[in-house]
Amino acid sequence: MWLYHAPVDRLVLFDYRRGRDQSGPKAMLADFKGIIQTDGYSVYDALFENHPDIHLTFCMAHARRYFVDAVKDDEKQANYVLDQMRTLYLLEEKLNAENATWEQRTEARKNMRFPFWKHWVAG
Known part of the structure; x- marks a missing residue:
């Protein structure tokens, strides 16, 4: 279960996927620009660590x-x-x-x- 939360917009989305691979956040955040707060799971680093429009921050x-x-x-x-x-x-x-x-x-x-x-x- 992937959880996406946009606190400024007061939105929460639960996205069920069969695994914890990159496909869930890769698809969901394809056009996203901004700050992503994560628990440090390495999928986010692999996808967004060097992304010019995304800043990773941690829990x-x-x-x-x-x-x-x-x-x-x-x-x-x-x-x-x-x-x-x-x-x-x-x-x-x-x-x-x-x-x-x-x-x-x-x-x-x-x-x-x-x-x-x-x-x-x-x-």
């Missing part, structure tokens, strides 16, 4: 898992990143409660006071 929840695991190796550094992620999640929760527009969300993320995020949200 924070999936990335967070690696930092949770890293606490046992470097507690201070891993917890720093987890604290920053928590701050971002709190901001998103606030923006959701305020029914913020896409533009308001973008601006709020840009204005976060944490240098860790600046290169991710600067656009």
Whole structure:
């Protein structure tokens, strides 16, 4: 099952395919231009990594898992990143409660006071 979500347009599409190969997203996103957020599945890299009109970005929840695991190796550094992620999640929760527009969300993320995020949200 491939899931496509256009949050600005408030659209969700579930696309059933028999396998997890490239055919589903290749067909569905043939004319797409913009940002694709994925869970890091390699199909997206293979299809869109060097695409001139598509920017790949990845799922924070999936990335967070690696930092949770890293606490046992470097507690201070891993917890720093987890604290920053928590701050971002709190901001998103606030923006959701305020029914913020896409533009308001973008601006709020840009204005976060944490240098860790600046290169991710600067656009």
